[in-house]
Amino acid sequence: MNIQPINNKQNYTAFSGHGGCERIIKNGRFNYITTETRFFRDYKTLKYAINYINEVFRDVKEKSFVVGACSTGEDIYSLKMLMHEAPVKILGFDIGKDTIKRARSGIFEFYIPHDKKAQKYTQFVEMNTFNDKFLVDECDNLSPEQVALKEEFNKLFKNIDSKNKMIYKLTEAFRKFLDIAYVEFDRKLYKLKSKDSNCTFVNGDILELNKILSTKRKNQLFAFKNAFYHIITNDEGAQRLSKPHSQTKPILDKIFQNINKSLDKNGLFIMGEEEHKQKSDVTIISKSLIDNGFIPIRTDSKYPSIWKKVKEVDYR
Numbered sequence: 001m002n003i004q005p006i007n008n009k010q011n012y013t014a015f016s017g018h019g020g021c022e023r024i025i026k027n028g029r030f031n032y033i034t035t036e037t038r039f040f041r042d043y044k045t046l047k048y049a050i051n052y053i054n055e056v057f058r059d060v061k062e063k064s065f066v067v068g069a070c071s072t073g074e075d076i077y078s079l080k081m082l083m084h085e086a087p088v089k090i091l092g093f094d095i096g097k098d099t100i101k102r103a104r105s106g107i108f109e110f111y112i113p114h115d116k117k118a119q120k121y122t123q124f125v126e127m128n129t130f131n132d133k134f135l136v137d138e139c140d141n142l143s144p145e146q147v148a149l150k151e152e153f154n155k156l157f158k159n160i161d162s163k164n165k166m167i168y169k170l171t172e173a174f175r176k177f178l179d180i181a182y183v184e185f186d187r188k189l190y191k192l193k194s195k196d197s198n199c200t201f202v203n204g205d206i207l208e209l210n211k212i213l214s215t216k217r218k219n220q221l222f223a224f225k226n227a228f229y230h231i232i233t234n235d236e237g238a239q240r241l242s243k244p245h246s247q248t249k250p251i252l253d254k255i256f257q258n259i260n261k262s263l264d265k266n267g268l269f270i271m272g273e274e275e276h277k278q279k280s281d282v283t284i285i286s287k288s289l290i291d292n293g294f295i296p297i298r299t300d301s302k303y304p305s306i307w308k309k310v311k312e313v314d315y316r
């Protein structure tokens with residue numbers, strides 16, 4: 001049995017998915033990147049996008065997707081599961097070297113709250129959109145949609161480690177706030193049944209897309225979900241401050257020109273549903289998308305989450 005203190009960023013976020021955070025060096029400075037993620041995060045957005053792709057690109061036999069900010073791989077396999085058996089090649093990239101190593105390992109961990117106390121804690125720290133624990137937990141009252149997703153998950157992954165308890169000791173602040181000293185989780189490990197050569201992972205920065213993307217292949221979908229705050233804000237400890245628009249606009253324009261170039265006409269760019277939660281001003285992202293040949297086609301929260309490429313842009 002493992003007892004760990006919850007007193008730093010890494011452990012704090014470990015429950016909210018399967019990532020945590022990684023320390024990287026960028027522009028000669030240490031930076032923390034938040035790698036939290038989960039299977040089927042932004043489910044409605046992903047599902048809408050896949051239905052659209054299957055309809056609009058029905059003549060493209062093998063689809064091709066690029067998924068940036070792929071973290072430990074959950075976004076990639078969620079898209080793969082939503083495509084069912086339909087042929088698709090997915091290239092994932094992320095700026096975190098260790099994060100990409102984890103994605104390549106094909107091993108995923110889940111923390112299932114063991115009792116009411118743990119549930120109280122996880123309700124407090126977890127992201128409030130799609131919770132993926134039902135995929136591996138024996139819970140009742142699943143909706144038909146959840147049953148279908150669980151079936152897809154079981155086709156791809158197998159349990160490699162039965163219950164392994166984790167006890168987390170909470171900090172003083174949490175103890176006072178929630179009146180709990182310890183929380184207990186069942187930790188379950190899952191592994192890809194077989195490595196899929198159609199899902200590949202590379203270490204890379206969205207600011208250097210030319211090093212990542214093939215110039216020959218056009219894609220039908222490009223995702224960079226819940227990650228733009230890393231580009232448009234400065235991480236000053238607990239506070240994220242928006243960088244001035246005059247600084248971010250040229251950077252975003254370059255990114256969206258490259259994304260535009262990599263997509264088929266009518267191809268989709270997917271942004272996460274949770275961008276706005278990072279206290280940054282994301283209107284600059286919409287402005288840059290519009291200036292670079294995209295129009296919004298779906299809004300799931302305050303800002304559009306799916307954009308369609310409607311015209312080529314002139315790259316000079």
Ligand SMILES: C[S@@+](CC[C@H](N)C(=O)[O-])C[C@H]1O[C@@H](n2cnc3c(N)ncnc32)[C@H](O)[C@@H]1O
Pocket residue numbers: 033034035036037038041068069070071072075093094095096099204205206207224225226227230231272
């Ligand atoms: C909060 S996670 C989101 C993961 C996943 N897309 C999702 O929606 O759950 C943000 C991810 O963006 C990645 N990231 C941050 N800046 C990046 C950059 N410049 N290029 C590529 N990936 C980046 C981080 O390493 C991290 O894995």
